Amino acid sequence: MGLQDDLERYQEVGEERREDLAEFIQYGDLGGSRPDSVRIPIKIVDLPGFEYDQRDQGGVGQGDGDTPEPGQPVGEPQPGDEDGDPGEEGGEHEYYEMDPEEFAQELDERLGLDLEPKGKQVAEEVEGDYTDITNTGPDSTLDFERLFKKGLKRKLAMDFDGEYVREALRVDGMGPQAVFEWARAKHLPVSRAWIDDAYASLPAAERTRWASIEEMEAEVEETDTATRIRREGIDHVPFRREDERYRYPEIVEEYEKNVVVVNIRDVSGSMREGKRELVERTFTPLDWYLTGKYDHAEFVYIAHDADAWRVDRDDFFGIRSGGGTKISSAYELAKEVLEEEYPWGDWNRYVFAAGDSENSSNDTEERVVPLMEEIPANLHAYVETQPSGNAINATHAEEIERSFADAGDVVVAYVSSPDDVVDAIYRVLSTEDNDE
Incomplete structure (x- = not known):
């Protein structure tokens, strides 16, 4: 065991054997403590020991002849047998010392209290959690989750079933303008440019597949966005510069x-x-x-x-x-x-x-x-x-x-x-x- 082990063992014994806190408050010596250190007596058990009979009486083991008289030395002094005044060093081991914080915690437990002090004076302003948002900042503070959600929301808002719209372009007599008006009436978020490109890519023979738009709608079912995402996944999310937001720490006043x-x-x-x-x-x-x-x-x-x-x-x-x-x-x-x-x-x-x-x-x-x-x-x-x-x-x-x-x-x-x-x-x- 090292010195630290001895110290920890001493503290453990002191904690176990010190005087009860309530008993100390009621009857103990409060004057032995300082404002920053509370000294509580440890209950020490005295071990038995031998001592000389002070009466000048004989008895078993008294001896005679060459036996030294009572009080005479029986041998040469050994190293360490030096004179000294007993008790000069004091008995630090007889007290368990606790600081006021430990005393307060123990008293809380002893009395069942839970006093929570109020902060009063502002000590300093410190950076708290990154909860505030700004439009500019270093790349390391970019709120990517926020950016991704905005992009994904835009992606879903702009999504439509392209194959369904292409089938409308295969209706006899339905040109790009007619299909664009039809799509708008059905709240499909398709642009006129997309329709023009899709129409230009259709072979002429395919532009008369359906006799009417009603026939096409009866035969072709539109696939909703959720189903398409589950089936095909998302190949890209449209990010925009104006969507970027940067996190910065809230300034907190510590009291x-x-x-x-x-x-x-x-x-x-x-x-x-x-x-x-x-x-x-x-x-x-x-x-x-x-x-x-x-x-x-x-x-x-x-x-x-x-x-x-x-x-x-x-x-x-x-x-x-x-x-x-x-x-x-x-x-x-x-x-x-x-x-x-x-x-x-x-x-x-x-x-x-x-x-x-x-x-x-x-x-x-x-x-x-x-x-x-x-x-x-x-x-x-x-x-x-x-x-x-x-x-x-x-x-x-x-x-x-x-x-x-x-x-x-x-x-x-x-x-x-x-x-x-x-x-x-x-x-x-x-x-x-x-x-x-």
Whole structure:
């Protein structure tokens, strides 16, 4: 086995033994991953081994006489018996790493989702299939099938039973003009020139074979075009220059699937560690999922108490203030950022907010709901995190749910423990999936 075989075997074992995705999201260490790499623990089985009894006691195999005392070396050090600090190299083998695209695919399978992102921003114009037609072009792009069909159609339209017309020329007293008029009356597409040539080639003795045209028609049966083609085939197809058409590629605008995710978190005094952890367990997998689904993903992190400010991702989940709560301040900042940096025509937008549903009086109804209506987005979501159950004044989620009961682009999820996280993620993503 080569190195590549070992690597593939390692990946196979890691895939088989890694922690269940839902279990990892609910209880695993999310902080060990990076935005572009999800590290999921592999369940390692420890093998049995020997170790020394630390108690200074005798026993079978203790020995005496020249036998070394416990703790003394029993031989010269061998190559490789060098001093070193155990564990310096780290245990990379203890994690299975997947990129966000693989994470999104696995989560789709795990939750039964099939979200298809929308392209927004034009990346480039490229040549598509050769579906358009022009009158000129290089010979290599000549649409010969089209040309042949046109020629064949003309051939069939111009075809007639020449022998049948020649028999008419053998009627006594029927000259070329009379036969031409007769043929036109029967809708035979024969030209006067053809009749003149055929008449000139007939011996004089044959020009009186039939006493009348009625007698000829009674004795001679016209053969239709289809029968003649089956019997004789087609010796040529008349092509014309004006029938030539050339294929050229359709110019296609390829849209890059861009997404911006605005993550909003309440950092007021009531958002203690348990609530903050539930926000992280819900938002982090959503970020990984959307990163894996879209060609290009950007994230905006907004923290708020009574005021709102933009923060880095590293600070987003840990920051805490001692102030009150005014959720509308975060939506005002989100609206400003989106309008200035992420136009709706160029970006898919997701606005995810989370907190314990506690808000200042009337702020939800008078400010938050109108702001959500003013911010166009693929999806607005609010995740309520209340580990100990609803507080008396925790009404924000219920008010949002009631105000947008008939909206297909707003969803509310409730998370009271890690057990609820996967269901909350499904609720959020399935709402977008159904909207698609």
